[in-house]
Amino acid sequence: MNHLACTTPSTLAGRGLRRASLLLLAALMAAMSLQAQVAIKSNLLYDATTTPNLGVEVGIGGKSTFNLVYGLNPWRFNSESHGKRFARHWVLMPEYRWWPCTRMIGHFFGVHAMVGELNVSNVNLPLPGGFVSGINLREAAKDGRYQGPFAGVGVTYGYQWPLSRHWNLEAEIGAGYAHVWYDRYPCGECGLSMERGGANYLGVTKVGVSLMYVF
Numbered sequence: 001m002n003h004l005a006c007t008t009p010s011t012l013a014g015r016g017l018r019r020a021s022l023l024l025l026a027a028l029m030a031a032m033s034l035q036a037q038v039a040i041k042s043n044l045l046y047d048a049t050t051t052p053n054l055g056v057e058v059g060i061g062g063k064s065t066f067n068l069v070y071g072l073n074p075w076r077f078n079s080e081s082h083g084k085r086f087a088r089h090w091v092l093m094p095e096y097r098w099w100p101c102t103r104m105i106g107h108f109f110g111v112h113a114m115v116g117e118l119n120v121s122n123v124n125l126p127l128p129g130g131f132v133s134g135i136n137l138r139e140a141a142k143d144g145r146y147q148g149p150f151a152g153v154g155v156t157y158g159y160q161w162p163l164s165r166h167w168n169l170e171a172e173i174g175a176g177y178a179h180v181w182y183d184r185y186p187c188g189e190c191g192l193s194m195e196r197g198g199a200n201y202l203g204v205t206k207v208g209v210s211l212m213y214v215f
Helices: 009-033 044-048
Strands: 040-042 053-062 064-073 078-079 082-099 108-120 129-134 143-164 167-185 193-215
Touching: 040 064, 044 193, 053 193, 064 108, 082 143, 108 167, 108 193, 129 167, 143 193
Parallel strands: none
Antiparallel strands: 040 053, 040 193, 053 064, 064 082, 078 082, 082 108, 108 143, 129 193, 143 167, 167 193
């Protein structure tokens, strides 16, 4: 049955920002109170897609860290050739990392999860993987608007280079599975849902080159 929905992309982003801000602040305060090793970071590749992001990494053991990253894309673009376009979303990615030698230096292996919401319209989604069942959202989003939550899990490999006493450079790549629950709409903001369904994605779930400050 069609139903009316007027949840705008900015509303989705606002909800995600409030939740993520509280979680990031709580993680940072807890780490500081325990005098744990703490770093803050930003993924430069994610920034390049017009998605500001912030991460916190906390030492939780001799060779273990907990990493929490939040990304938010609230933008909308207009052009004469393509009209109104956006890939608005928020995502929160917690991750456990294990370091073979020393925390925040050298190789690491991780297990991550992700949760968020998206609202995309008239765009070619830059997803380096494939939709193995359900709708092919990467193709469908070129000609319609799709909105809904998503969640997934994956594994990560990465490396960190110390640049100075407080600065590190991190490179990482992760792969896994994600499910999207979507509603399809005919317009850019509000309207009647034309279809409700799901999509299953398998492939790269994160790629990053991050600059980080280690306290």
